Amino acid sequence: MPDHATLIALLRLMLRIRFFEERLKRFYDYHGYFALSTPTEEAQSADELLTCVSYEFASEGMIGGAVHLSIGQEAVPVGVCSNLNADDAVLSTHRSHGHFIAKGGDVKAALAELMGRATGCSRGCGGSMHLFDPERTFLGGNGIVGGGIPIALGPAFAARYRGTDQVSVAFLGDGAANQGTFHESLNLAALWKLPVLFVCENNLYANVTPYALAFPTPDIARRAHGYGVPGATVDGQDVLAVREAAGEAVARARASEGPTLIEARTYRYEGHCGVAAGHQNPEECAVWRERDPIELFEAKLLEVGVLTSDGCRHLREQVLEEIDQAEEFAKDSPFPEPTALPGL
């Protein structure tokens, strides 16, 4: 078992992801965000019709676009990233909030980004799928399924090229394991013994397509064996199990022993995108909720005496307060000026 401070830090990060994404539900309205700009009364001339405008959102702080929640999957990014340093790279997916936060990303900058503000981590240019934090080598979510996997080879290659010991993590969903880039990248990483972790978050649905309709085999992990790469499944609801599996893979990578594929079995409670009703069978969802990664971990920490129920409540309050502050920060932040765009 890691030390107490580490255990509490893991729980705090999982709560931060959970509360952050729960908060998004208040502001997410795929249709409402299509608010059109309307000229304000200050617009006196035809020229000013373009510059003196306001946006009529249904509520302040609206979030638009496609927002992919990972509620229920928090143990995977937290367990994996707890093994990483700031200069280890992470390439994420369309479902990226958890990866960003687990890598140490600032929730204020993330929420401001989702609200399209100038203070966002991508200055309002990216949105939910394109969170960036280069200082922590978080090199972006990705709107193309499987698009980030080969990019993750780059920082690993660069570490080898420079003779340094950073590792690189490619997060992917089960859907991306059927993209060519997954196979090309496994082969290249194995061939050149690149320090890469391929972390497949198998939440059993690729968009709305269930696993059985997309895979002829019972697991994804064994695909690694065809490339001479260790591949194993891990309980994605157990943050310590994920941490341990990823820790071994990171150690192998740093020792120049090459890549590893980890398939973390997990489940998302929400639909593929936004907060519309999920496509999942409610009974299936209920079964997975019984093994909620946060509740499981809290129970464990209570059981071993790392945490008291008061301490647990206090921790939750602290994290909620962070999210409140992030909301306030994001709403108070200005929208970016179009003149800041290159080429305009």
Place this chain on the structure above:
Amino acid sequence: MRELSYAAAMGEALREEMERDETVFLIGEDIGSVREADDLFAEFRRRRVWQTPISESGFTGLAVGAAVVGLRPVVEIMYCDFVTVAMDQICNQAAKLTLMSGGRVRVPLVLRTPAGCGTREGAHHSGSLEAWFAHTPGLKVVMPSTPYDAKGLLKSAVRDDDPVVYIQHRLLHARTEQVPEAEWLVPIGQAAVRREGTDLTLIAWSYALVKALAAAEALEDEVSVEVVDPRTLVPLDLDTILASVHRTGRLLVVHEAPGRGGVGSEIVRRVAEAGLDLLKAPPRVLGGADIPMPYSPPLEDACIPQVADIIRAARDIVR
């Protein structure tokens, strides 16, 4: 001065940039045999020259990620047609990361690829896809026509902080010219007037420039043709083009890529928007045929603008 071929010029550019900057590396398929010709493989093998499996998406993506963390990859794609296999990594990833991150990451990557037809290789090995790249915001596109530019533009591309697509032409590889001994760069975004004239501005790049110059020479006694080589298609040096059209009042653009939706149309659009009143006659684009490239020599030749076609078009415009 000394004689240098287009192919050797690119090899020199790579060698000089690799010697100058430790972060520059080469990656691509069969690169060993290609780079044996200029000894780069023998000298830099293992650390600086990476011969890959046939996985265009995989190694292009690797290069994108390496560029983001500060290396300067030069990706070699064996044929321009093969870029389609890596198009997501080029057009969605390399081209967009800088904007999507609000400018917080840069992608200093060069994607080199030989394009062009006239080599009897059929429809999967004859494409010149500059219009696709020119249409993709976030990419710069250069297409050198001479050994001097092949070297100078490649060196500039390696030093650029944005992704640059560098399209060479196989039929130019063996052509030589006199070049200086000392180092030179050719700035990205600067056109060159290859021949001065007063009746017609003829714009062409890559191997089409060779034909354009031949046509201009053949027309010498009847039409005074000014030949402009943009060298860089994105960003386009519109000033040089407009200045030429201002002198001649007539415009003909020639390229091997299909005319429909091509860069020629874009140049005509830009000229029309900025200086329609400069034109004394309707502008014209002489592009390749709007069909996939056939194999047999007479069929292929019929699909590519030839010197005679250029002469005919020039006469039509000036008449």
